Amino acid sequence: METPIKREATCEQELAAIRDSLEILGGKWKLRIMRYLNNHIDEKNTFKKIQREVEGISAKMLSKELRELEINLLVTRTVMETRPVTVNYAMTEYGLSVFPVTETLVDWGLNHREKIK
Amino acid sequence: METPIKREATCEQELAAIRDSLEILGGKWKLRIMRYLNNHIDEKNTFKKIQREVEGISAKMLSKELRELEINLLVTRTVMETRPVTVNYAMTEYGLSVFPVTETLVDWGLNHREKIK
């Protein structure tokens, strides 16, 4: 993971940065998949395993989301010569940079559940 | 803003927390609106002013998003007895808790723009 660099930005630049982030990480599933991979970084993460653990995602969506994450260099896809053939998905070094984002969302979500209880 | 509380959660609970967060903060506009309000916390933020500064949002979307943020107690809506009548939107105390989320997204977006350059 990289050293966080403090930046200065105008409000306009900040809003544009949020837009950029959401273009790549937005939607219902991508951050959940990234968090799952982050939590299982030393394991083999096959398609089916991810699908079982990211609750509710369909094969179609998982396939699409993983492809998009791969295009943006956040995830790698490796076909393993096992029998039957399995496919391993893993976070890239760059993918690790998403961790703080998922972390704040986890914190907020847990806190919110407490709050509305 | 509240003191961050360290929590322990299983991966499953973490993914559920992300789902919860995205249900309330997800979509194209909510986090941008929240960031804008956070950056202008001591000012009067009228409907039109927000619409001008959150670039690209239509009146319909802004109206809808503000209503949802209000329902979730993140924003207040106050009709001001000016002439013409203006409406002021402001972050609640609870709304401030969203700051870390927007902060990590701003950082990630700025960093990403550097990276792909």
Next chain:
DNA sequence: GTTATCGGTTAACTAATGGTTACCGGTTAC
């Protein structure tokens, strides 16, 4: 009287998201 601003609403529309079902070839376990 005309135009503009304020804070929206409404209707009509398109684009994006996401779900469901069925199916593919190959492999293994029974």
Next chain:
DNA sequence: GTAACCGGTAACCATTAGTTAACCGATAAC
């Protein structure tokens, strides 16, 4: 032989998200 698991894809459909344009009453400026 049959069923199940692996990693998907294809077709179809429904829902949601989001856009555009027109319009509202009230007020104010010219």
